[in-house]
Amino acid sequence: MPFSDYRTALVTGASTGIGAVIVERLAKRGLEVHAVARDSARLDALAGRTGCVPHTADITSTEALAAVVSGLDIDVLVNNAGVSRTGNILTADEFAVDEQIAVNLRAVLHLVRLVMPGMVERDLGHIVNIGSIAGVYNFGGNTIYHATKSAVHTLSRQLRVDGFGRRVRVTEICPGRVETEIFGRLLGDREKAQREFYDGYESLKPEDIASALEFAVDSPRHMNVGHIEILPTFQVPGGLEFERRAS
Ligand SMILES: NC(=O)c1ccc[n+]([C@@H]2O[C@H](COP(=O)([O-])OP(=O)(O)OC[C@H]3O[C@@H](n4cnc5c(N)ncnc54)[C@H](OP(=O)(O)O)[C@@H]3O)[C@@H](O)[C@H]2O)c1
Secondary structure (H helix, E strand, O other): OOHHHOOEEEEEOOOOHHHHHHHHHHHHOOOEEEEEEOOHHHHHHHHHHHOOEEEEOOOOOHHHHHHHHOOOOOOEEEEOOOOOOOOOOOOOOHHHHHHHHHHHHHHHHHHHHHHHHHHHHHOOEEEEEEOOHHHOOOOOOOHHHHHHHHHHHHHHHHHHHHOOOOOEEEEEEEEOOEOOOHHHHHHOOHHHHHHHHHOOOOOEOHHHHHHHHHHHHHOOOOOOOOEEEEOOOOOOOOOOOOOOOOO
């Protein structure tokens, strides 16, 4: 459904990175945008720039999520907030497992549970899940992140089944590397992350992801854009390894 059919949106992880740019884009297209994150100062600045409605909330709290959406009819739900931590399953600590599941998956499930029934009832809505190439490809690194994003991938397809017969659309966007704060948060050192992950690379920008979302949301009513994979031109997923036995 084109933007003219929608009045409201809710974006998680709105204080910076991809989420902040999505808020700007949706507000520019005339929607009342509810912006959710923990950093209230940044949300207030975003509200000043875009007119969005800021909601300071930790999305690992289901109670807080319910309070945010209470009384709202959300037409466009953007599950964008996400965290990544270092370590595969051999090295990860307890917090890495719990936080990534809580932010990347549990909050997504709860928000959809809270918002989608209204969309089905109104016969109008669009859910956009920001997944990752980590959800569809295997490569070395953060196993828990892969697992949560893979769940978001399956969920995105399953929601189409749950909304069958109603005008509720679902889009999953799977980016490769985007220049944001995510790696700085992961390493706890933004300058190191800049050097390791971004300097010298032609990474995607948050605007690239917002443009993909805009395309999906603005497509005509009869069209559901299900899955969008976007990578930097110089980034390629995949590869196959085969180790000789040790003895
Ligand atoms: N950057 C990449 O290379 C890349 C690649 C593929 C997929 N993605 C996905 O893209 C999405 C956006 O990531 P980004 O790169 O823009 O990351 P980012 O710059 O680190 O921003 C993350 C956002 O999530 C919010 N957030 C984190 N924990 C939260 C919590 N407990 N409660 C509420 N908000 C929380 C942060 O806000 P507060 O700290 O203010 O709460 C922030 O607004 C994520 O789902 C990520 O997995 C990113």
